[in-house]
C-alpha cells in the first residue's frame with residue numbers, strides 16, 4: 001500500500017487499527033501470570049496502541065512489535081524509538097521465532113488463517129507461555145442476513161465463540177478466558193475513524209470518497225449489529 005493510497009490517507013493517524021482498549025487488555029492478562037521481564041511479541045501491532053499496556057504488565061520486559069505495514073511501524077518507532085524495551089519491526093510476524101512468554105495479537109491472526117496461526121504461534125511460546133488474541137465471531141446463533149453477507153465477504157471463516165474455542169483446544173491449547181471485547185474497545189477504533197472520515201469528506205477524490213464510504217459503512221454496521229457479532233478475546237496457554 002502506498003503512502004498516498006486512499007486507504008492509507010484514511011488510516012494514517014488513527015490510534016489503532018482494530019478494536020481494543022486498556023481495560024480489556026488488563027482483563028485478559030489478569031487470567032495469566034506475566035513475568036515482570038516477559039519477552040512479548042505484539043503480532044500485527046498496527047500503530048502500537050497496545051504497547052504501553054503490555055509493558056505495564058512487564059515493566060522490565062521487552063516487546064517485539066511487528067507489522068507488515070511499514071507506515072504503522074514508523075508510528076511505533078516515533079512513539080517508542082527512545083525505549084530500549086521496544087523493538088519495532090516492519091515485516092512478517094512469522095519471521096519472529098524467539099520464544100516468547102506472551103504473544104499478543106489484536107485482530108491480526110486471521111490474516112494467517114486461524115489453524116495455521118495457532119500452530120505457528122504455539123512453536124514460538126516458551127514453556128507455560130500464553131497466546132492472547134482477538135478474533136471476529138458471531139455472538140448469536142441467527143445473525144441478520146445483511147450482517148452475514150457483510151462479514152462473510154471479508155471473513156469467510158467466521159463462526160461462533162464455541163467453534164473458535166474448539167479450534168483453539170484442538171490446536172493443543174488450554175483456554176484460560178474467552179470474552180467479547182467491550183463496546184469501549186470498539187469505540188476506541190470507530191470514534192477516531194468517524195472523525196477522520198468527516199474531516200476528509202470535503203474535496204475528497206472519487207477514489208478517496210469510496211474508501212471513506214467503506215469506513216463509515218463498517219462503523220455503521222457495527223453500531224447496528226453490535227449485539228450479534230464482535231471480537232472475542234481468547235487467552236490461551238499451550239498444553240505441555
Ligand SMILES: C[S@@+](CC[C@H](N)C(=O)[O-])C[C@H]1O[C@@H](n2cnc3c(N)ncnc32)[C@H](O)[C@@H]1O
Nearest residue numbers: 016017018044045046067068092093106108111
Ligand atoms: C486489524 S489490524 C490490528 C492492528 C493492531 N493490533 C491494533 O489493534 O491496532 C491487523 C494488523 O495486522 C497486520 N498484519 C497482517 N498480517 C500480518 C503478518 N503476516 N505479519 C505482520 N503483520 C501482519 C496488518 O498490517 C494490520 O496492521
